[in-house]
Amino acid sequence: MNVSIVGSGYVGTTVAACLADLGHEVVTIDIDEDIVDAVNDGESPIHEPGLDELVAEHGGGRLRASTDYAEILDTDLTMLALPTPSNDDGSIDLQFMEAGAASIGEALAGAENAAADPHLVVTKSTVVPNTTEDRLALRIADAGLERGTDFLVASNPEFQREGTAVADFLNPDKLVFGTDDDRATDLLHDLYAPLREAADDDVPVVETGIAEAEMIKYANNTFLATKISLINDIGNICKEFGVDAYEVADAIGLDDRIGEQFLRSGVGWGGSCFPKDTDAIIAAAREQGYDPTVLSAAVELNDGQPERLLSLLDDHVDVSGKRAAVLGLAFKPGTDDIRNTRAAPVIEGLKTRGADVVAYDPVATENMRERYPDIEYADSPAAALDGASGAVVVTDWDEFAALDAEFDEMADPVVVDGRRIIKRRDGITYEGLTW
Numbered sequence: 146m147n148v149s150i151v152g153s154g155y156v157g158t159t160v161a162a163c164l165a166d167l168g169h170e171v172v173t174i175d176i177d178e179d180i181v182d183a184v185n186d187g188e189s190p191i192h193e194p195g196l197d198e199l200v201a202e203h204g205g206g207r208l209r210a211s212t213d214y215a216e217i218l219d220t221d222l223t224m225l226a227l228p229t230p231s232n233d234d235g236s237i238d239l240q241f242m243e244a245g246a247a248s249i250g251e252a253l254a255g256a257e258n259a260a261a262d263p264h265l266v267v268t269k270s271t272v273v274p275n276t277t278e279d280r281l282a283l284r285i286a287d288a289g290l291e292r293g294t295d296f297l298v299a300s301n302p303e304f305q306r307e308g309t310a311v312a313d314f315l316n317p318d319k320l321v322f323g324t325d326d327d328r329a330t331d332l333l334h335d336l337y338a339p340l341r342e343a344a345d346d347d348v349p350v351v352e353t354g355i356a357e358a359e360m361i362k363y364a365n366n367t368f369l370a371t372k373i374s375l376i377n378d379i380g381n382i383c384k385e386f387g388v389d390a391y392e393v394a395d396a397i398g399l400d401d402r403i404g405e406q407f408l409r410s411g412v413g414w415g416g417s418c419f420p421k422d423t424d425a426i427i428a429a430a431r432e433q434g435y436d437p438t439v440l441s442a443a444v445e446l447n448d449g450q451p452e453r454l455l456s457l458l459d460d461h462v463d464v465s466g467k468r469a470a471v472l473g474l475a476f477k478p479g480t481d482d483i484r485n486t487r488a489a490p491v492i493e494g495l496k497t498r499g500a501d502v503v504a505y506d507p508v509a510t511e512n513m514r515e516r517y518p519d520i521e522y523a524d525s526p527a528a529a530l531d532g533a534s535g536a537v538v539v540t541d542w543d544e545f546a547a548l549d550a551e552f553d554e555m556a557d558p559v560v561v562d563g564r565r566i567i568k569r570r571d572g573i574t575y576e577g578l579t580w
């Protein structure tokens with residue numbers, strides 16, 4: 146098939162490179178010329194394990210990039226993989242999606258020969274229910290086109306995670322096809338047929354309505370975020386009783402109805418999606434007149450975990466005027482992404498306490514330096530811990546599990562672990578956030 150993908154960021158590039166690897170001819174359309182040049186030169190514009198190799202193999206060949214929306218005219222369907230950030234009030238900001246949809250409409254309207262079949266436009270981005278039909282389809286139609294005759298719309302949300310995006314895309318737990326037209330459903334089946342054939346296991350396809358598909362994505366993300374908040378709530382109770390929340394989590398995870406994943410309690414969830422998607426669906430629900438109490442509580446609990454971490458530090462050391470170490474800055478291991486990282490409120494809390502903050506992360510330092518140029522950055526955990534009165538652990542990087550003698554160089558060896566990664570040892574005062 147010939148496929149166009151509008152937006153060549155984390156999702157667009159990963160999906161495009163994987164689809165090219167599965168045999169499709171793919172073109173990504175992006176307004177950023179550097180991204181377009183990189184893809185055509187066989188260089189991935191983003192860092193994801195396995196993506197460099199795929200873009201190197203197919204970039205400039207079965208995978209191309211362009212700034213020209215007219216490219217969509219030669220394709221069987223177009224996916225929208227544009228950003229859906231938050232407005233100040235947490236609601237979804239659709240400006241990029243509407244701009245992309247308008248450009249698609251203009252390109253389709255400008256075609257010299259009318260296509261025999263309506264062009265399928267698929268929302269890959271995460272959007273609140275009814276966005277595709279009530280907002281994006283209208284922007285496409287603004288160019289003088291008619292939905293159903295000139296174009297079709299569908300929703301096919303994406304569930305890949307950062308750090309494992311390629312593997313997740315190629316072996317998804319499910320595919321969700323939100324359509325209102327058999328031809329759209331058939332095209333999505335054709336698109337994913339090679340993926341389902343190559344996948345390690347059977348991949349179930351959920352055929353559903355467009356708004357249902359949009360909501361499935363929010364239900365998925367907010368369920369997972371709430372699951373973490375719930376285990377953090379339970380973990381906070383465990384801490385009060387001196388009970389090990391990880392032993393409790395391992396045991397309840399054996400119940401198939403609960404499941405063992407996403408039960409790691411600690412300093413909470415961050416990243417580019419859980420916080421914004423939770424805020425967006427809460428705001429959208431409130432706009433409809435419904436106040437989602439459990440989701441609001443999940444956010445509130447998440448927001449409180451960094452301060453709980455710091456209050457455990459306060460119990461042992463007054464960091465005012467002293468050097469305090471932060472281990473881990475990325476929102477999770479395996480990425481340099483610091484969007485909504487829990488490290489930000491932790492650094493701010495330490496600064497409020499008057500500490501001289503020294504931070505270490507194996508890959509996210511440069512990103513954090515742009516946000517907090519006024520703190521010190523160490524180039525090893527040992528350098529961060531050297532002379533520190535207290536250390537807090539924010540990201541569960543594997544290398545932190547091996548730390549041992551490095552703690553001997555601390556001025557005041559208090560370690561508060563927000564991710565259950567440091568091994569307890571003699572010579573340090575160790576506090577786990579929930580154990």
Ligand SMILES: NC(=O)C1=CN([C@@H]2O[C@H](COP(=O)(O)OP(=O)(O)OC[C@H]3O[C@@H](n4cnc5c(N)ncnc54)[C@H](O)[C@@H]3O)[C@@H](O)[C@H]2O)C=CC1
Nearest residue numbers: 152153154155156175176177226227228229270271303307
């Ligand atoms: N990042 C992730 O792991 C996941 C993200 N999502 C969702 O996918 C969507 C996209 O997210 P990301 O890929 O992370 O965004 P991103 O910010 O990495 O990439 C978006 C790309 O769109 C381009 N762009 C902006 N306006 C444009 C326009 N008018 N025309 C053409 N290109 C334009 C930008 O230059 C950028 O390269 C969001 O809705 C997000 O919630 C869903 C699952 C996973």
Ligand SMILES: O=C(O)[C@H]1O[C@H](OP(=O)(O)OP(=O)(O)OC[C@H]2O[C@@H](n3ccc(=O)[nH]c3=O)[C@H](O)[C@@H]2O)[C@H](O)[C@@H](O)[C@@H]1O
Nearest residue numbers: 303304305306307373407408409413414415416418476477
């Ligand atoms: O919509 C998205 O963008 C994506 O959001 C998440 O993926 P991602 O944010 O990349 O990373 P996760 O592995 O889900 O971790 C999110 C946060 O939860 C935290 N977490 C995760 C698991 C856990 O047990 N405990 C915990 O605190 C992580 O440290 C991290 O801060 C979802 O897992 C993806 O399915 C989804 O596609």
